[in-house]
Amino acid sequence: MTRALSFRNVSMTFPDGTAALDDVSFDVGVGEFVTVVGPSGCGKSTLLRIASGLEHQSAGTVDVDRKNLGYVFQDATLLQWRTVRRNVALFAELDGLTPANRTQRVAETIDLVGLGGFEEKYPRQLSGGMKMRASLARALVMEPTMFLFDEPFGALDEINRERLNDELLALFTRSGFGSLFITHSIAEAVFLSTRVLVMSSRPGRIIGSFDVPFGYPRVPELRFEPAFGELAGAVSNTLRGAVAREVRQ
Amino acid sequence: MTDVVEAQAVAAGPDSAGAPPVDQRHRSDRRRSAIGIVGPIATFGVFVGVWYLMHYWALRALWDKPPFLVPAPHVVVKESFLDTERLTEMLRATRFTGYISLIGLGIAIVIGMLLAFAMAQAQWLERSVWPYLVALQAIPVIALTPLIGSIWGFGTVGRVVVCIIISMFPIVANTLFGLLSADRGQHDLFTLRGASRRTRMFRLQFPGALPAIFGGFRIAAGLSVIGAIVGELFFRRGEKGIGILLADYRSQNQVPEAYGAMIMAAVLGITLFALFGWVSHLVVGKWHESTRKTG
Numbered sequence: 054m055t056r057a058l059s060f061r062n063v064s065m066t067f068p069d070g071t072a073a074l075d076d077v078s079f080d081v082g083v084g085e086f087v088t089v090v091g092p093s094g095c096g097k098s099t100l101l102r103i104a105s106g107l108e109h110q111s112a113g114t115v116d117v118d119r120k121n122l123g124y125v126f127q128d129a130t131l132l133q134w135r136t137v138r139r140n141v142a143l144f145a146e147l148d149g150l151t152p153a154n155r156t157q158r159v160a161e162t163i164d165l166v167g168l169g170g171f172e173e174k175y176p177r178q179l180s181g182g183m184k185m186r187a188s189l190a191r192a193l194v195m196e197p198t199m200f201l202f203d204e205p206f207g208a209l210d211e212i213n214r215e216r217l218n219d220e221l222l223a224l225f226t227r228s229g230f231g232s233l234f235i236t237h238s239i240a241e242a243v244f245l246s247t248r249v250l251v252m253s254s255r256p257g258r259i260i261g262s263f264d265v266p267f268g269y270p271r272v273p274e275l276r277f278e279p280a281f282g283e284l285a286g287a288v289s290n291t292l293r294g295a296v297a298r299e300v301r302q
Numbered sequence: 303m304t305d306v307v308e309a310q311a312v313a314a315g316p317d318s319a320g321a322p323p324v325d326q327r328h329r330s331d332r333r334r335s336a337i338g339i340v341g342p343i344a345t346f347g348v349f350v351g352v353w354y355l356m357h358y359w360a361l362r363a364l365w366d367k368p369p370f371l372v373p374a375p376h377v378v379v380k381e382s383f384l385d386t387e388r389l390t391e392m393l394r395a396t397r398f399t400g401y402i403s404l405i406g407l408g409i410a411i412v413i414g415m416l417l418a419f420a421m422a423q424a425q426w427l428e429r430s431v432w433p434y435l436v437a438l439q440a441i442p443v444i445a446l447t448p449l450i451g452s453i454w455g456f457g458t459v460g461r462v463v464v465c466i467i468i469s470m471f472p473i474v475a476n477t478l479f480g481l482l483s484a485d486r487g488q489h490d491l492f493t494l495r496g497a498s499r500r501t502r503m504f505r506l507q508f509p510g511a512l513p514a515i516f517g518g519f520r521i522a523a524g525l526s527v528i529g530a531i532v533g534e535l536f537f538r539r540g541e542k543g544i545g546i547l548l549a550d551y552r553s554q555n556q557v558p559e560a561y562g563a564m565i566m567a568a569v570l571g572i573t574l575f576a577l578f579g580w581v582s583h584l585v586v587g588k589w590h591e592s593t594r595k596t597g
Contacts, residue, residue, distance in 0.1 A: 134586070147497055
């Protein structure tokens with residue numbers, strides 16, 4: 054399997070002395086969907102900020118092709134003064150694509166995320182779910198080979214979250230990008246991933262890795278299968294162990 | 303009305319949770335527009351009522367002062383606005399003062415925004431310039447008028463300089479605040495794409511700052527009118543603006559006319575304020591949440 058992203062012995066200590074990551078190593082292959090779950094404040098977001106180059110690790114090496122990286126933030130971070138169409142076009146614009154080339158791609162991507170008909174709306178006219186779709190489209194437009202997701206659906210209600218999970222998986226199955234997804238929902242992690250990593254906090258360490266045996270495409274009903282529940286339970290136990298250790302300290 | 307259309311469009315979309323039912327929106331819209339008309343009329347009524355009360359009762363009863371200090375509204379209207387010659391005189395003066403304030407405001411906008419852009423680019427510049435801007439705002443402009451008058455004369459140029467000095471602060475302050483308040487996540491987007499400072503400024507910081515910038519313009523517009531009038535009141539020379547008329551009427555004990563001149567000055571200020579509100583609505587009204595529809 055070709056590697057899309059690789060972390061080798063990465064540590065991160067902030068200037069104020071906080072140890073966010075400690076000796077983190079893992080790979081994400083092309084076509085692999087890796088999810089990281091962990092208690093809040095355990096340095097999950099830092100992981101993505103380092104992967105994308107927004108921050109630099111204190112030690113270790115990160116290997117990734119940053120030109121072909123898609124990043125979906127926790128907030129939709131749409132530019133309020135741009136319509137959906139022009140928000141989705143932002144990266145294409147910043148990367149210097151010709152307008153002709155841009156128009157076609159943008160229109161296709163908007164359809165792909167189900168925002169057709171909303172091209173000329175401004176962010177304030179969109180619901181939370183639609184904003185996240187627009188944010189997703191903006192990252193998709195450059196057809197990245199590796200995606201970073203920072204709890205993108207964390208602020209949505211459960212119904213919308215599950216629906217966007219289904220649609221994200223459809224996109225993943227279709228395009229086969231590599232994916233590193235941060236969440237604190239275990240169900241979301243198991244449903245989406247080929248592999249789930251569990252992180253402890255302060256400092257962030259990877260304390261468990263679970264391969265998810267279900268193939269793609271995955272149907273929404275998978276969430277109610279006994280095997281799904283078993284795996285979610287195992288992840289949950291490891292996670293609870295991490296939290297308990299933290300409380301004792 | 304467009305609000306309702308948008309609400310329907312959104313309600314028809316895939317994730318419509320949270321949008322209120324359309325008919326309920328209709329009703330509250332109608333109620334809002336009724337209040338929108340009745341409110342200002344009622345406020346105006348109270349204003350005129352208090353004015354009459356001052357003239358016929360409060361001045362004498364509360365402060366033991368002669369009623370002519372605040373002439374009755376209908377006397378002010380009759381002496382100032384129903385006399386054609388007087389009205390022409392006041393309109394011409396108001397136009398001249400308006401012209402002075404607009405020139406002053408225009409120059410203040412250019413200088414103020416350039417300064418704010420430079421300050422947003424370099425923190426050392428921001429730190430070094432701020433104290434002087436605050437000082438300029440804190441020093442009463444009256445204290446500077448003799449100097450301004452002796453350098454630039456008491457005509458158009460001197461008055462414009464007063465307008466610039468008095469109206470620049472809110473322009474710099476609001477523009478700078480707007481440019482620096484772009485969301486961190488939005489900055490990250492531009493960092494990820496290796497955007498240059500210029501790209502970041504013109505595609506992120508500047509458009510995001512527009513609502514704040516227009517807010518600054520509106521405050522500055524009112525201040526600029528004050529600047530023009532203060533300049534005239536102090537200089538008392540050159541072409542007659544509304545400030546000079548006011549001073550003339552006062553010195554000749556034409557009290558109702560003096561109040562008429564004050565009303566003209568107020569109307570001028572309100573007009574400029576509304577003008578910038580309208581331009582602001584045109585530019586950012588579509589996307590900025592706090593821009594309410596007026597009129």
